[in-house]
Amino acid sequence: MKEKKPVIPILKAEPRDDDPTMLKVWCPFCLCYHLHGRSEGHRVAHCPPELNTPFEKTGYYIALDPEAFRKKNRIRKPRWY
Numbered sequence: 378m379k380e381k382k383p384v385i386p387i388l389k390a391e392p393r394d395d396d397p398t399m400l401k402v403w404c405p406f407c408l409c410y411h412l413h414g415r416s417e418g419h420r421v422a423h424c425p426p427e428l429n430t431p432f433e434k435t436g437y438y439i440a441l442d443p444e445a446f447r448k449k450n451r452i453r454k455p456r457w458y
């Protein structure tokens with residue numbers, strides 16, 4: 378008999394477009410980005426309750442994606458604002 382421990386997923390955080398010091402994570406259930414503040418760590422899921430995603434129960438960890446930040450710094454695309 379296997380006991381199921383809740384596994385808290387870790388999502389890769391990328392810099393936000395509106396403010397690169399803030400983070401966003403791609404949610405594979407909502408198929409959209411959830412926006413977060415600037416610190417890593419455990420977060421309550423930002424999934425809408427009606428979607429009933431697995432993140433609802435566990436929340437998730439957000440961890441910086443160094444790759445995304447490197448790219449952001451290297452490519453200086455002109456912004457639209």
Ligand SMILES: [Zn+2]
Pocket residue numbers: 404405406407408411422423424425430432
């Ligand atoms: Zn979600």
